[in-house]
Amino acid sequence: MSKCEECIVREFSSLKALNKDELVKLAGCKTSRIIRKGDVIFEEGENVNGIFCIKDGVCKLTKLSPNGKDHIVKLVTKGELLGQRSMISDEPVHLSAVALEDMEVCFIPKTEVMGFFDKNNQFSMNVMKTICGDLKEADSHTVNMAQKTVKERLAETLLYLYNTFGKNEDDSLKIQLSRDELASMIGTATESCIRLLSDFNKLGLIELVGKKITIKDISKLKKISE
Template sequence: KGDIIFEEGDALNGVYCVRSGICKLTKLSANGKDQIVKLVVKGELLGQRSLISDENANLKATALNDMELCFIPKAEIIDDLKKNPNFSFDVLKSMAKDLKDADDIIVNMAQKSVRQRLAEVLVSINDSFGTNPDGTLSVILSREDFASIVGTATESAIRVLSQFKKEGLISTVGKQIKIEDLNGLKHMD
């Protein structure tokens, strides 16, 4: 947890395949704050964009929990891309999905309130990663991480999470969050 897989600006000599665990991809903004761009899970690749564009890493990858990765050298990946059209198509589909997700993030940042964005993040984490046996979200994010994902100040994220608690939408167990009213979060106005 907390280990850096690669830094923004690193030259990547291959791609990483996530075998287990979750990592966050972040981009350093002009004001020196990390913006979480994506959470990456089992079965996904890290570094494929930089490899294909032949540029240094545009993002930083940091483990959020214990992770198992496998590294595939650049020459091997390039060879697979050339020889295996199914693999090439899968990589293209993955990159197209990332672009679509980026489009959605841009629209959300411009048109939705912090409450709506934070509610969407909680629903997304619940849907994508599930819950522990006690009902808490299986991914533990810091309040700073929540703020980074929704593009707001940490204080604002903390305030909105507190409002959600008062409204009975969520409860907390230590640093873990339990969704009490999923429907309420899904229909946030």
């Protein structure tokens, strides 16, 4: 069983507030899992009863809309936690989590984590700040969806993917999303997404080679995204 002390999640997440004893205790109750690309970690409405620590990989959080389409609400990557809101609210998760790449995660049961809230105020504050950050981001997304055009949202999302997940040696975006997934992030039809990517390509803002997307003109994309 690997040590939580040296884990990347401990370094970047709310867990950084835990002391040695607490981390040892954590290591004792966690379970590790390998998750394959496309696998479902949990599904909207499920009772998760704990949190996931992402040691490696990226997943999408999606929400089913009444019309039956999935919408990608957020991408979550290594170093981050999953399922905090649901645990605190003591409710089923309101989003589904699906791996976009092979992942390595640990699961910590709710009972264990809830104990830290009582005993470790810094941990509580960290979790709260994380969720507050999520809330701010969510509000901003809502306004973007309501006020920006699809083109603006696409430009913004491409820059977000570039800034958050970086690029490969050939400069293409490191994170691989299907056109369908990209469309589901920006809230549009797949065809519209493809069409606009095609337009951006023709304008020299990006380059499309197979599934690979390469950002060519950051400043122009920024301008388009407003």
